[in-house]
Amino acid sequence: MSGQPNTRLSDLFGLAGWSKGELARLVNRQAAAMGHPQLATDTSRVRRWIDMGEIPRDPVPRVLAALFTERLGRVVTIEDLGLVRHGRTGKRPRGGSTEHPDGVPWAPERTAEVLTEFTGMDLMLNRRGLVGAGAALAAGSALTGAMHDWLHTDPALTTETPRLDHPLHADSAGFDRYEAAPIGSQEIEELERSVEVFRAWDAARGGGLQRKAVVGQLNEVGGMLAYHHPPHLQRRLWGVAANLAVLAGWMSHDVGLEPTAQKYFIIAAHAAREGGDRPRAGEALSRAARQMVHLGRPDEALDLLKLAHSGSGEEALPRTRAMFHTIEAWAQASMGKGQAMRRTLGRAEDLFVSDRGPDQEPPDWMQTFKDEDLYGMHALAYRTLAEFEPDAAVHAQHYAEKALSLRIDGRERSKIFDHLSMASACFIADDPEQADRYARLALMSMGSNSSRRTWDRLREMYRLTAEYSSYPRIQELREEIRVALPRPRGKGAGAQA
DSSP states (O other): OOSSOOHHHHHHHHHHTOOHHHHHHHHHHHHHHTTOTTOOOOHHHHHHHHHSOOOOOTTHHHHHHHHHHHHHTSOOOTTTTTOOSSSOOSOOOSSSOSSSTTSSSSOGGGHHHHHHHHHHHHHHHOOTTOOOTTOOOOOHHHHHHHHHHHHHSOOOOSTTSOOTTSGGGTTOTTOOGGGOOOOOHHHHHHHHHHHHHHHHHHHHHOSTTTHHHHHHHHHHHHHHTTSOOOHHHHHHHHHHHHHHHHHHHHHHHHTTOHHHHHHHHHHHHHHHHHTTOHHHHHHHHHHHHHHHHHTTOHHHHHHHHHHHHHHHOTTSOHHHHHHHHHHHHHHHHHTTOHHHHHHHHHHHHHHHHHTTOTTOOOOGGGTTOOHHHHHHHHHHHHHHHTTTOTTHHHHHHHHHHHHHHHOOSSOHHHHHHHHHHHHHHHHHTTOHHHHHHHHHHHHHHHTTOOOHHHHHHHHHHHHHGGGGTTSHHHHHHHHHHHHHSOOOOOTTHHHHO
């Protein structure tokens, strides 16, 4: 007991709207349903958890996490409740803190446990698109402050790493002990192939249709990580976890579950770091940065990209650094910084071209960043800048056309984005006929795609059609878009973001 209020638990308790007595009764009922009928909690004990910082014994933290998850309609972990037994509890983190003395969101040996717990809660919700009040994105500066020193140190995957299969760890919250069994290289190869399948599906159809399957697979991998395998297998397993966590984050972002997406990106960075793959950790953070730009927070995206650049170390291939620069350029364009954007895109092109050597085969998670993706990001950056500098629209058209000429690999979502970049640039360049053509091409493909981000981008383009609403074709287009657009989300992920 710290003697100080647990502010995390207090905040969530206030959002849930329970009385202390009501929460005590719910804990007893939920514990019995989870196989712990002997648990007896009362109002005074709940008061001590909230007001005195007392940390209850297992299984109470897991019970509370399940109750708050169901009540708030979003994933709430033991960490979120301030109920982890390391350091002092209840203080909101500001960079490194007494609660997180290692300066990261959780202790390194807790990564597999957090992964399993978070995915389990996500699966339990089974209500895609519902995010309760109080769900919020962490600021980019807060994340970089918390993770900087940790990401720059040597990986922790050593023989001294705690053995999570040891009997002393048998009561760790979030683990299913029957899953803590060894696996071999063949099983890991099958998991690695499953990542490729999920990745291809996401690129073609968007994140909505397979998100739960990816989260479920990641949950299974978390159980496998509870057993300490030989270093070469453990490293590969952490790599699978990082890849699946990035996909889970990207799919969550794609359907508008923004705080959930951010948590997966952070989990992915932790998993990659545990496996000794610092460039992969940097790439996971770059996804969080890209999310921030999409949500209109480019300054925070730049904070995250600085960490992605520096934390990736010298092992990062030029193509990886080129991708970081394209996101950085988009953030700069969102702030109207045209000169900075052009310089950054120039660096991206130089790095991308220098990555052509036969001895520099990109890792599997970078093989989807091809020429067309470089051009597509150029088009997006220039189209964004055109809101400040209309002359930039011509460059956006040029790069969007180059990207579209190369998109032949079934990545339909990227093609939709290119069509929308081209349509928006054409409207800004006073070419409504061409804009109408590309907008209809995008609209034609969006019905079979589950990506909310494409609809968000369509709304941006729709705003540009107002100037041409007297044109018969554009009138028809505007009506078709109004009919096709999904109903606005309420106080969910999008509204919070």
